[in-house]
Amino acid sequence: xxxxxxxLIFILLLAFACSPKTSKxxxxxxxxxxxxxxxxxxxxxGEGFKLIEVPHAFPGEHKPFSYLVKEAKDIQIPDKQFDAVxxxxxxxxxxxxxxxxPHLDRLGISDKLIAFPNLDLISSKKIRQHIAKEQVQxxxxxxxxxxxxIIDLQPDLVVISTLGDNMKDLQLLSKAxxxxxxxxxYLEQHPLGRxxxxxxxxxLTGQLEKATELYNEVKSTYENLKKSIEMAxxxxxxxxxxxxxxxxxxxxxxGNNWGAIFLKDAGxxxxxxxxxxxxxxxxxxxxxxxxxxxxxxxxxxxxxxDLESMENADHRYTQFNxxxxxxxxxxxxxxxxxxxxxxxxLGYSRPDIILKDLIxxxxxxxxxxxxxxxxxxxx
Amino acid sequence: xxxxxxxxxxxxxxxxxxxVCLFLVNIAVGxxxxxxxxxxxxxLGNPMSKLSWATILFEYRIPKAITALxxxxxxxxxxxxxxxxxxxxxxxxxxxxxSSGAGLGVAILILGGSAFGWSLTGxxxxxxTWGVWGVIISGSLGAITxxxxxxxxxWKIKDSMSLLIIGLMFGSASGAVVSVLSYFGNAEDLKxxxxxxxxxxxxxxxxxxxxxxxxxxxxxxPVLLMVKSYNAMLMGERYATSMGINIKSLRWTMIxxxxxxxxxxxxxxxxxxxxxxxxxxxxxxxxxxxDHKILFPASALIGAAFLLASDAISQxxxxxxxxxxNVITSLFGxxxxxxxxxxxxxxxxx
Numbered sequence: 001x002x003x004x005x006x007x008l009i010f011i012l013l014l015a016f017a018c019s020p021k022t023s024k025x026x027x028x029x030x031x032x033x034x035x036x037x038x039x040x041x042x043x044x045x046g047e048g049f050k051l052i053e054v055p056h057a058f059p060g061e062h063k064p065f066s067y068l069v070k071e072a073k074d075i076q077i078p079d080k081q082f083d084a085v086x087x088x089x090x091x092x093x094x095x096x097x098x099x100x101x102p103h104l105d106r107l108g109i110s111d112k113l114i115a116f117p118n119l120d121l122i123s124s125k126k127i128r129q130h131i132a133k134e135q136v137q138x139x140x141x142x143x144x145x146x147x148x149x150i151i152d153l154q155p156d157l158v159v160i161s162t163l164g165d166n167m168k169d170l171q172l173l174s175k176a177x178x179x180x181x182x183x184x185x186y187l188e189q190h191p192l193g194r195x196x197x198x199x200x201x202x203x204l205t206g207q208l209e210k211a212t213e214l215y216n217e218v219k220s221t222y223e224n225l226k227k228s229i230e231m232a233x234x235x236x237x238x239x240x241x242x243x244x245x246x247x248x249x250x251x252x253x254x255g256n257n258w259g260a261i262f263l264k265d266a267g268x269x270x271x272x273x274x275x276x277x278x279x280x281x282x283x284x285x286x287x288x289x290x291x292x293x294x295x296x297x298x299x300x301x302x303x304x305x306d307l308e309s310m311e312n313a314d315h316r317y318t319q320f321n322x323x324x325x326x327x328x329x330x331x332x333x334x335x336x337x338x339x340x341x342x343x344x345x346l347g348y349s350r351p352d353i354i355l356k357d358l359i360x361x362x363x364x365x366x367x368x369x370x371x372x373x374x375x376x377x378x379x
Numbered sequence: 380x381x382x383x384x385x386x387x388x389x390x391x392x393x394x395x396x397x398x399v400c401l402f403l404v405n406i407a408v409g410x411x412x413x414x415x416x417x418x419x420x421x422x423l424g425n426p427m428s429k430l431s432w433a434t435i436l437f438e439y440r441i442p443k444a445i446t447a448l449x450x451x452x453x454x455x456x457x458x459x460x461x462x463x464x465x466x467x468x469x470x471x472x473x474x475x476x477x478s479s480g481a482g483l484g485v486a487i488l489i490l491g492g493s494a495f496g497w498s499l500t501g502x503x504x505x506x507x508t509w510g511v512w513g514v515i516i517s518g519s520l521g522a523i524t525x526x527x528x529x530x531x532x533x534w535k536i537k538d539s540m541s542l543l544i545i546g547l548m549f550g551s552a553s554g555a556v557v558s559v560l561s562y563f564g565n566a567e568d569l570k571x572x573x574x575x576x577x578x579x580x581x582x583x584x585x586x587x588x589x590x591x592x593x594x595x596x597x598x599x600x601p602v603l604l605m606v607k608s609y610n611a612m613l614m615g616e617r618y619a620t621s622m623g624i625n626i627k628s629l630r631w632t633m634i635x636x637x638x639x640x641x642x643x644x645x646x647x648x649x650x651x652x653x654x655x656x657x658x659x660x661x662x663x664x665x666x667x668x669x670d671h672k673i674l675f676p677a678s679a680l681i682g683a684a685f686l687l688a689s690d691a692i693s694q695x696x697x698x699x700x701x702x703x704x705n706v707i708t709s710l711f712g713x714x715x716x717x718x719x720x721x722x723x724x725x726x727x728x729x
Contacts, residue, residue, distance in 0.1 A: 141494075141563055142562045142563050245582075246570060246571055246574040247574045247575060247577070247579035247581065247582065247649070247703070248579045248580070248581040248582065248701055248703070248704075249574060249701060249703070275699070281699075282700055282701075283410075283699050283700065283701075284409070284410040284694065284695075284698075284699060284700060284701035285439060285581060285701075286409045286410040286411040286435050286439060286440075286694075287410040287411060287699040289411075289431050289434060289435055289439070290410075290411040290429075290431045290432075290435065293430065293431045293434065302567070303567055312511065312512070313511065314511070314582050315511075315582070315584055315585060315587075316438065316439065316581075316582055316584075319434050319438060
């Protein structure tokens with residue numbers, strides 16, 4: 001063996017010696033808790049702690065985030081290995097997205113919310129009562145939450161939804177020893193995947209069992225509804241147009257996204273089901289008109305209150321059959337007392353309600369007596 | 380047109396033919412392929428074999444092409460007037476803050492409600508209640524306000540460079556207010572406003588198109604009356620005065636005309652980049668003249684042709700997507716302006 005080879009082997013051995021020990025996931029003491037639909041996070045059970053990994057916290061490539069939830073006081077865990085270490089017995093929580101508000105309500109810990117950016121967006125009755133009593137602080141209504149105020153409030157847990165553009169703020173919170181975690185529920189494609197993020201909140205707050213029960217209820221309702229439509233002898237399968245136009249660009253859910261899965265499961269034929277892309281489609285008016293002029297139903301995604309305001313906004317809407325026949329529905333009429341859209345708060349957690357609403361629209365005979373919760377017809 | 384020689388007449392005639400051809404190309408291409416015989420049949424009044432084709436052609440493509448024609452003409456003419464009036468080769472609706480003013484008007488309308496509870500619509504609901512007209516009216520008001528401020532400044536300051544700086548300042552100040560509104564506005568409103576800033580020729584039809592045509596024609600009338608005065612302005616205000624030109628009335632003519640032309644184009648279609656600044660230079664280059672009797676029709680033709688061609692490209696024929704018009708005008712306009720600055724001696728014409 002030449003001298004240079006010996007040196008190379010020595011360097012390699014040294015490199016291996018310096019490399020970290022086996023990754024946390026491979027530790028024999030960790031047991032992965034299987035999830036059902038969600039792909040954006042993983043939960044592992046350790047001895048006296050839970051480990052949560054978030055491989056998809058925001059769009060694009062990034063290192064997985066790992067959070068440790070201590071379930072007992074006396075366990076010793078080196079902090080530096082984790083992006084956050086949280087005590088399961090959290091008392092003060094800050095959220096930044098309305099989609100997680102129902103998690104607190106349903107887990108019975110609404111009173112632990114101490115601050116939120118733009119309180120007017122919150123529709124939850126329980127939390128509105130806390131806001132009325134001034135128990136929930138305003139973190140500012142702007143595009144960025146007030147980081148100083150968060151530090152000043154010293155919460156036990158901050159759950160943040162981000163596009164990955166404010167990592168500096170998260171580092172600042174970590175420096176201030178404020179445990180902060182990223183919730184990427186909006187990246188989940190399947191409706192039940194988004195609903196399953198209640199387990200993420202459950203795991204962080206020592207309520208995973210309860211969260212699992214709540215999720216299972218939603219899942220079973222959703223799947224029963226879906227099955228009932230699959231088995232039903234339907235009169236017809238309506239074709240559905242979705243989305244809205246902003247100037248010359250028509251935005252619609254792509255054929256494989258959250259919104260489109262609902263349309264399929266509710267027993268309709270989505271006209272863009274073949275158009276696959278991540279996120280939403282951006283189509284030209286001509287293309288949409290050619291494909292959708294004869295669609296039976298139009299599920300609008302904009303905040304119109306009636307057909308007249310739609311026509312005023314863009315005369316081209318009137319060319320569609322669904323518009324002419326008054327078959328336009330929107331989720332934007334159900335608002336909380338301060339104007340927040342309930343659909344954007346409760347919708348993620350309760351895909352069963354959205355599905356039920358859509359079934360009522362497409363196949364009213366299947367759900368006699370049911371009144372849609374989110375969706376309403378535009379007149 | 381007596382002063383125009385044979386070569387110029389031929390150029391203007393070719394330009395007119397080009398605009399007609401581009402108009403036809405513009406209505407022939409789009410995301411949806413309509414066979415050419417169907418298209419011609421439809422234009423000649425024969426029924427088309429698909430209802431959606433007829434709708435696309437008559438309700439969307441033809442109004443859009445007419446809008447491109449009108450807006451291209453308006454922006455080019457307003458740009459030319461401003462460049463002559465301010466005696467600055469880089470003047471135009473964009474540089475002098477008119478577009479920013481229109482943007483501010485529209486931002487207050489769209490974002491004001493969700494950001495600060497400002498409502499231009501009173502108790503009638505949100506901006507959606509007013510629909511397209513709300514955007515048009517608020518954009519016009521914003522553009523006119525900035526133009527008036529600019530013209531007041533123009534009376535005080537004779538130096539075109541200083542004016543340009545002040546114009547940019549107005550633009551920056553409007554931009555800052557827009558930023559504040561954007562920061563506090565909700566996501567839906569912000570999306571709507573952002574897309575408005577990218578420009579759009581579609582969606583103007585029926586009564587809106589009549590109004591736009593009427594407004595543009597109204598804006599062109601003062602230009603026709605003042606051609607001689609503009610030629611004199613190139614030599615400076617003193618020279619123009621010595622020639623018997625009434626500078627005061629010319630200023631007002633310019634302000635009214637450019638305000639109507641650039642303001643309405645921006646209000647109806649959003650800020651469309653580069654047409655106002657690049658086309659007049661293109662006209663000077665192609666026609667090799669500083670005579671406004673030729674430059675006005677030449678700019679109008681080139682402006683219309685430029686926007687019709689840009690719109691046809693922005694439709695990405697054959698694909699389901701479409702690009703905002705500004706992407707295309709800027710892609711073509713920016714290199715053109717850079718090239719002009721590098722190549723030409725502007726001072727010889729100003």
